[in-house]
Amino acid sequence: MKKVREKPKSLCVMECLRGRMAFSKEEERSYWQGVRGYEGECCFDSFTKDFVTINDLTIKEGQTAQLDTLLVTEYTLYLFDVKNFDGQIMVRDGILYHNQERLVNNPLERLERAKVLLEKKLLLHHIRIPVVANLVFINPDMIIYGHHPDLPILLHPQIKPYLEKISRGSLVKVEKLAQMVADFHTEDNPYTALQMMKYEYDNLKKGIFCPSCRVSMNAVSGRTVQCRKCAYKNSKTQAFLRMMDEYHILFPDKKVSVQNMYEWCGGMISKRTIHTLFERKK
């Protein structure tokens, strides 16, 4: 099975928690970083859609590395780490500064580490193929200073011409190779565990929340709810199903019942409606 890109679990959880609890500055920062990161990766996917790719591959060989995008050809594996930075990037002696602040986890070093780990893994499985790694700055408005052409960095305007030069080889061989590499994946990822937020059911605000503003929505009629901020409307049925999905994301092990869904939606959907919707889902 090849790995398809999914929205990171930590980001899904944070999305469901927004509006239901106060975020610290650090959590707010990490949320927006997650949103931008995911947008950047999806944007890069639109460039590579005609290739065989493996997304979000986590490999472990002593150390662990997460590989955003791995593009597979018969002759070479192309590893891409996508960064969606705005503003300015400055490169000085291999160190990156974003808006004049030194990036703590140097993306160039991380990329190199991931490449070495992948090479090690390939060697162990007797797969002989070179790996080429690049850091991709996907944001077209980002400005870079001190960039040397020898650095493994691709800027937005370089992506398309770079990919156009890649020769893919035989699709059968590529698919076979991709399958072998995709099998390296481990679910055992220390990074995702670290990013998970702590929360408890009792401390979360109940109600129906607007998908974009995360403000609680009001009932405007027997069948409709509306966001107080952006005026976005939902039928109560849609809103209920959205809230139930959020409940599943936040509490995957808890059972749903008419009573707790009634509570979860802040009493805005009648128990009778919830009951009917449950019956319909059966």
Ligand SMILES: [Zn+2]
């Ligand atoms: Zn809204």
